[in-house]
Amino acid sequence: MTTDxxxxxxxxxxxxxxxxxxxxxxxxxxLVNRLGGFVVVFLSLYVxxxxxxxxxxxxxxxxxxxxxGAVGSVVGGLLADRLGRRATLLGAQLLSAVGTGAxxxxxxxTALAVTACxxxxxxxxxxxxxQAVVADMAGAKARVRAFSLLYWAVNIGVAVSAALAxxxxxxxxxxxxxxxxxxxxxxxxxxxxxxxxTRPEPVRRGDAAAPDTKAAxxxxxRRRFVAFVAVTFLVGLLMQEVSTAxxxxxxxxxxxxxxxxxxISLNGLLVVALQLPAGRILARFGPAGPLAVGTLLLGAxxxxxxxxxxxxxxxxxxxxxxxxEILLAPTxxxxxxxxxxxxxxxxxxxxxxxxxxxxxxxxxxASGYALDGVGPTALWVASAALGxxxxxxxxxVLRGRRDD
Numbered sequence: 001m002t003t004d005x006x007x008x009x010x011x012x013x014x015x016x017x018x019x020x021x022x023x024x025x026x027x028x029x030x031l032v033n034r035l036g037g038f039v040v041v042f043l044s045l046y047v048x049x050x051x052x053x054x055x056x057x058x059x060x061x062x063x064x065x066x067x068x069g070a071v072g073s074v075v076g077g078l079l080a081d082r083l084g085r086r087a088t089l090l091g092a093q094l095l096s097a098v099g100t101g102a103x104x105x106x107x108x109x110t111a112l113a114v115t116a117c118x119x120x121x122x123x124x125x126x127x128x129x130x131q132a133v134v135a136d137m138a139g140a141k142a143r144v145r146a147f148s149l150l151y152w153a154v155n156i157g158v159a160v161s162a163a164l165a166x167x168x169x170x171x172x173x174x175x176x177x178x179x180x181x182x183x184x185x186x187x188x189x190x191x192x193x194x195x196x197x198t199r200p201e202p203v204r205r206g207d208a209a210a211p212d213t214k215a216a217x218x219x220x221x222r223r224r225f226v227a228f229v230a231v232t233f234l235v236g237l238l239m240q241e242v243s244t245a246x247x248x249x250x251x252x253x254x255x256x257x258x259x260x261x262x263x264i265s266l267n268g269l270l271v272v273a274l275q276l277p278a279g280r281i282l283a284r285f286g287p288a289g290p291l292a293v294g295t296l297l298l299g300a301x302x303x304x305x306x307x308x309x310x311x312x313x314x315x316x317x318x319x320x321x322x323x324x325e326i327l328l329a330p331t332x333x334x335x336x337x338x339x340x341x342x343x344x345x346x347x348x349x350x351x352x353x354x355x356x357x358x359x360x361x362x363x364x365x366a367s368g369y370a371l372d373g374v375g376p377t378a379l380w381v382a383s384a385a386l387g388x389x390x391x392x393x394x395x396x397v398l399r400g401r402r403d404d
Contacts, residue, residue: 019146023137025194027153029187030130033093034157036183038168038176039100039119040065046173051112061116063361068120070357076125077350080132081343086197088346089129093188096122097181104177124357128350135337135345136198141283143337147330148279152272159268200342221339224397225348228339229355231393232332236359237366238298238383238390239325242267245367249305249376250314263314270322278326287335288398292391294327299387306380335398 043065047058072092079088099119106115130150138146168176247260282290301321308314333352340348370379 019142019149020137022195022198023134023146026130026133026191027149029191030150031153031157033184033187034154035160035164036180037157037161038164038180039103039123042173042176043116047112050173053109053112057109061113064113064117065120066357066361068117068122069124070354070361072121072124073128073350073353073357074347075121075350077128077132077347077353079125080129080346080350081199084197084199085129085133085136085346086192086195089126089133090188090192092122092125092129093184093191096126097184097188099123100177100184101181104174124353128346128353131333131336131349131353132345133195133198135334135349136200136342140338143334144283144330145279147333148275148282151329151333152275152279155268155271155275159272199346225336225339225351227393227397228335229351231390231397232352232355233359234386234390234393235295235298235328236356237363238302238387239356240359240363241302241367241379241383242321244364245371245376245379246305248368248371249380252371252376253309255311255314259311259314263311263318266315266318267322267325270319271326274323274326275330279330282327282331286398287331287338288395290327290331291335291394291398294324294331295387295391295394297321297324298328299384299391300324302387303380303384306377306384 044058044062047053047061048055053061076088076092079091096119099115099122103112103115103119106112131147134146134150135143168179242264246264247257250260250263251257298321301317301319301324304317304320305314308317333349336348336352337345367379370382
């Protein structure tokens with residue numbers, strides 16, 4: 001059997017479109033990198049317990065980490081398009097490793113805060129690059145599946161790293177941070193050696209391959225993308241409430257931190273169990289429907305928190321909005337890739353990541369103010385309404401679009 005025939009046979013028997021070997025190297029490195037991602041999980045505890053900082057200073061450091069991440073999303077995406085994916089990813093991850101190691105030895109409040117900001121910048125700079133590489137390597141029909149696999153790996157890594165960090169932190173934070181730095185270096189070198197450059201060459205305006213009709217279509221897609229990012233910011237605000245407003249609401253209702261931990265653990269379990277089969281199903285549809293339905297479920301699940309009176313009711317709300325998250329995450333990343341030309345995947349994935357980072361900066365303060373000002377019931381009802389608004393927004397922006 002010829003090579004072409006073998007490839008065709010594999011394509012026919014696969015559960016989805018065949019992804020290149022380089023994708024699996026990138027997927028494995030992402031999984032391992034997230035397995036060793038300890039800084040985010042224990043940054044505030046490190047500042048307060050190990051360095052003796054106050055809760056307010058820990059909040060400042062965490063905020064600066066988030067601000068650095070927001071800037072890093074944009075910078076990483078721009079550099080990925082201008083310098084290339086491999087060079088940008090290698091540089092971002094090596095800088096992240098250096099910053100993580102330095103965080104363990106930073107002396108003084110200023111040094112600690114600045115280093116945390118730089119770690120956030122370098123760490124987040126690699127995310128749009130990875131997303132751009134996946135968008136470059138996977139064709140339109142394979143993108144939802146590819147991003148589902150990537151999101152699945154990220155969630156497994158985050159869940160396991162949180163558990164590992166709790167055990168390893170008992171031996172001190174310095175080995176924890178140095179271990180993450182070492183893992184990041186190994187993953188960076190692995191990707192650099194195993195994954196080729198995927199950045200497409202930009203199409204010049206004077207080329208025959210770029211007629212006026214194509215330029216007009218690209219302009220229309222850019223406008224759609226701006227609206228898409230605005231809607232994504234709203235969705236990001238809703239997702240941030242899970243870690244900000246939800247635990248506060250539950251404790252005010254008389255539930256313990258352990259109860260919140262049990263309820264929120266359902267999120268990770270469901271993502272790990274359902275993301276891959278969901279990805280195969282989602283690949284059959286255009287993005288508008290899954291994004292609209294997913295956002296409706298996200299808002300509805302959060303909205304039911306307003307009337308939750310038992311641990312089971314809170315658990316049911318988590319199940320509902322988690323199903324929405326499963327529909328949303330990979331479909332949104334694939335939709336970004338479909339809206340823009342290949343040579344611009346980096347900067348647009350960077351702006352998409354920036355929307356999430358900006359929401360992470362705004363949501364904690366906004367949620368806290370809403371809880372104190374209008375109360376939890378009004379906050380969660382407003383969340384349901386915001387979810388419905390965002391669902392309509394996604395549908396209007398993306399209606400009529402299907403994978404080619």
